[in-house]
Amino acid sequence: MLTYLTKRVFMMVPTLLGAAVLIFFMLRVVPGDVVEVKLRADGGSATQAVIDAERSRLGLDKPLPEQFATWIGGLARLDPGESMWTGKPVVEEMGIRLPLSIQVAVMGALIATLFAVPMGTLSALYRDSPIDYLLRVCSLAGLAVPAFWFGMVIILVLLWLFNWLPPVIYTPFLVDPVANLSQLIWPALVVGTRYAAVVARMVRSSVIEVMKEDYIRTARAKGLAEKVVVVRHAMKNAMLPAITVIGLEFAFLMGGLVVTEQVFNLNGIGQLFVQAVAHRDFILVQNIVMFIAAVFVVTNLVVDLLYAAFDPRIRYR
Amino acid sequence: MTAPDILGPENVALPATDPASAVPTGSTVARAARPALLTVDDLHVHFVQSSGVTRAVEGVSFSVRRGEILALVGESGCGKSATALALMRLLAKPAGRVVKGRVMFDGVDLLALSEAGMRERRGRDISMIFQEPMTSLNPVLSTGEQLMEPLLAHLGLNRQTARARAMELLTMVGMTDPARRLEQYPHHLSGGMRQRVMIAMGLACNPKLIIADEPTTALDVTIQAQILELMRDLARRLDIAMIVITHNLGIVARYADAVNVMYAARLVEQGGAEAIFGRSSHPYTVGLIESIPRLDRPRQARLATIEGMPPDLMALPSGCRFAPRCPRRIEKCQEDPPLETVESGHLAACWRAAELFAGAGSASPAAATAASPQSFADAAVRVSVRDLKRHFTVSAGRRWFGGSATVKAVDGVSFDIRQGETLGLVGESGCGKSTIGRAILNLDAVTAGSILVDGQDIADKRARDVRRRTQVIFQDPFSSLNPRMNVREIIGEALAVYRLEPDAPHIEARVQELLGQVGLMSYMADRYPHELSGGQRQRVGIARALALKPSIIVCDEPVSALDVSIQGQIINLLDELQQTLGLTYLFIAHDLAVVRHISHRVAVMYLGRIMELADRDELYRNPRHPYTQLLLDAAPVPDPVIERRRRPQVAKGELPSPINQPRGCVFSTRCPMASAECSAEVPPLREIAGGHHVACIKVQPC
């Protein structure tokens, strides 16, 4: 197991490195950058000299591989540079926004999983029943409804029914749990909906597949109660692929955050990313992307470990 | 329970075989006099789907006594599995349902029981063993957990007692080191071992009846023999009634006391094993028995076959269901014949049953004109394989820096195939026969050695024309045809690509010609593979191969996936084509009787090496290598009288893993004649008599 763990950790490095190379060079493929946007936005006319000076200050005139090396070196020291737009260190910009986004993501994932796994299972066991149809329609709806619209609708409904809006200022959980939750529960719900839909569908199809397997027939032939057959024999096998999906989709939650934070006016990583893209602030963009890629890779690792822990075919090879 | 006497070197022990039990005539009579444990009365099972109603079982009645082995025989779709599932009330809901009938088991009608009542009996009084041991055990639960489940659920034992009993059960089914096996997971066990675990689970609560649905079909021949011997032994000793479902008449002849023959959801003949085989009274039974290639008779010129195909169960003909294919049909067959007695305890559903009964036994096997043995010694060598090796590395599990192991799929094989002859390549799984076939077809690269076709090395890039002379017929009729091409396109592709015909009308004409040659009607050309039966698809595969005008055809298990009654048709076709077109075959198979019928010479392989190579008749008449002898022993003959007299030697142990090949002679670990010298060096293939080669140091030249 330890060798497996070590091997997997080693494998992370080339993947992350590859991602870094890709994102770095992708962003610099097309001419035009933040300096132009910053200095020429709103019709301001800056002279070429000023632009060049700004570029030089930001280190944009150095050859690309050198810029790349600087960045990677900085990443290793956890100092990936400064935002081209605001000038503040990236670590600072991201740091103040991370707790909020993480909290929303985790809350969303929890709510979603707690809801989706049982629903998916029931849907599979009572296939083609009204419950099944209801769940399938709801899952599809959850996938179809745009997150930002869903958020708006929630706000509208809160307004109409309770004449109340979620607080706008962020208070950390430890400072004031009630205010914190009353603000963040709604974006968590929105982000969790899509997640729940994906997980529920996955669990449903996984359980359906497992119930068709030969060993389920064997279990029934032994005269075991149906409940035992489902819980003891089917679920353990069905959850294995579901674990993979639950893990991977968590990393994709961040995609949902991008629009959801906009709707609820939350100052999180998602908002930061959108602003960075709008400003063509490459340094910020590439660092946030690296962060997301890193989250994905680490989640992958955790999922693989869980899989290995639960599947005896891997554990006891 | 006493531990078995004979222990093999591998993980598996032999059951104690009592010589007396090989001649059970006395006990058969005693058994027949006992009251029936299970009586099935007029069972009807339907499957209802949106596309229609399939009448899977219609009006089946039979009974089984304790200690008796009843065989339910038939081909795919005849309803035997549906019958078994109906008895256990395990039919797939909601489609499957029992619409009529009674099943009296130990005084209780199983069909009338509540689900809870049935569940009590399932696994406790009646157990079922399924066909696929590889998928019938839950991969995430340990063997012990799964074995103890029925004990805990039905007998209410505590865990300690259950564990002890589980160990006992494993010993009973011949597994050594039961304590370790209990902790292991199914993926640690081979197919044979998993089937033993299934049997152990079936025995757990001392059942009165065990139903085994094709329990050995997925296993290798030598392992099959072990498992079946075990099952018979247990049935006799523990006085358990057994229903064995199979399509293999040899198994029926060797093990069954009573036989039910099913066709198209009906029982067509029923009786004791000797009566069914010796005095068959239904044309289908007669046809089945006659169409099987046999090891105990001289090779016939042609296999007797049953024409046509089984009917579609959703659109059944009125009257006798076998009539469309029956060589003995008469006017009256438009009326459905009832199951009637021909002699005591023997029933048949045919208007001409009495005739058949009277005539049976006197008729010599049909078309017994033995094919004259041919000698090919003077013919040109078409394929020449020298010292062929195919090794590949597999990563041994998830260890990154750990070992990668070498699998020696083929390890030094040499032979020639001459013009017009058929070389049969026979062996169990992992012996390398398919690998050799693929190598000759240039589908996979070889590690060492050479393959020459007509003197040219096929690995040479420029040898394209030579390679084209070798074509293939595959085993699986389902995956061997492109589902998106119709028959015309499949057969005609080669003609178009290589411009073998100048234009479309000529191509069409040739396609029709080929269809005729393989026995398909011209309108088949428009059909797609999913609209054809297995046998028809194989014919299309043959036509496709023929389109390229090959001289050599590699037949990779071409009939293994087909029903018995269809196998004969394809074998006859291949035979015919060889005569008319002068083809040379490499025939790969695991069924000894089939290989014997069609081959001129036969090579027996084991773990990547040839053990014995000889002319067909010589090999079967005078097998010298111990492995060949074991193989022949393990294959039962469809004649209970002969089977009663045989004392087959059963192989010891499991097939070794191809990663850890035994040192020296690869067969030494299981060989009854093995000694220390056998592990010292690899025995070369030596000629001990004219054309007869054996790779064994214990065999002396004659």
Add this chain to the structure above:
Amino acid sequence: MNFATALSAPPVRRRGAWQKIIRFAVAQPLGAAGLVTVLVMAIAGALAPYIAPYDPVAISFGDMLAPPSWEHPFGTDNFGRDILSRILYGARTAIIMGLVSATVGSSLGAAIGLASAYFGGLIDLLIQRVVDIFLSLPIIVLALVVVAMLGRNLVLGFDLNLILAIAIPVVPNVARVVRSSALSIREMAYVDAARVAGYSTRRIIFRHMAPNLMAPYLIMLTAFIAQAILLEASLSFLGLGVTEPSPAWGLMLAGNAVDFYRQAPWMIIFPGVAISLAVFSFNLLGDSLRDWLDPKSRLR
């Protein structure tokens, strides 16, 4: 010769394309409903210039924020623009953007996946690594990166770079699925038979492998059209997709709408419903296609 073999088989009724569609509709009613909805939207979008009651960009200060009425069945927005008309024109944008991006992305992805599977070895390994890296990012993040890269590029009223931004994230997803399907097809005996017959690689790929990939490809295509529509809406919402004054559903929910939706909820209800309905229908269609084309179910 064995003609009897063939005689027993019942003749098969050949099914035409129409009958196939009808059978599909009967077997998969939900899918049929999805298909119909999609077609209605497409037609509505195509005919928008003829059936929209108002010019979608015509500003009318007198009619600002008017609730739904006979004159304006969906109401008006804060510029007095008729929402129904904007929705109809928006259907055009959504469906065209969705179709084009998804098709471009899926086709490229399928080609890459197929090549990767057939050639195997080093090429496969390399492509897989790159695909894996791309797949480690959520689709919208990848799309935004492309937007950051490229900026805007209008051609014939359609933002080509936006199409690229939506198509590119689709490519690795499709490549992965097609690759694994292609790998399993490569193991099939009929591909081996084609190799034994000595056919060229090109023939084997296009005549034998590709047609059997149509089913998974079609299913994925519908799913990604749905994704593309959603993605376009999200990007427009963020102000980084289609921009004013072009009518686009996502755009109708962005910016100003946020300020006004409390007073005029119809400004956001209808565009949101439109997006959801479009995506939902395509997903429904894709799901039903998958069930229907599943070779194990033999429901053809």
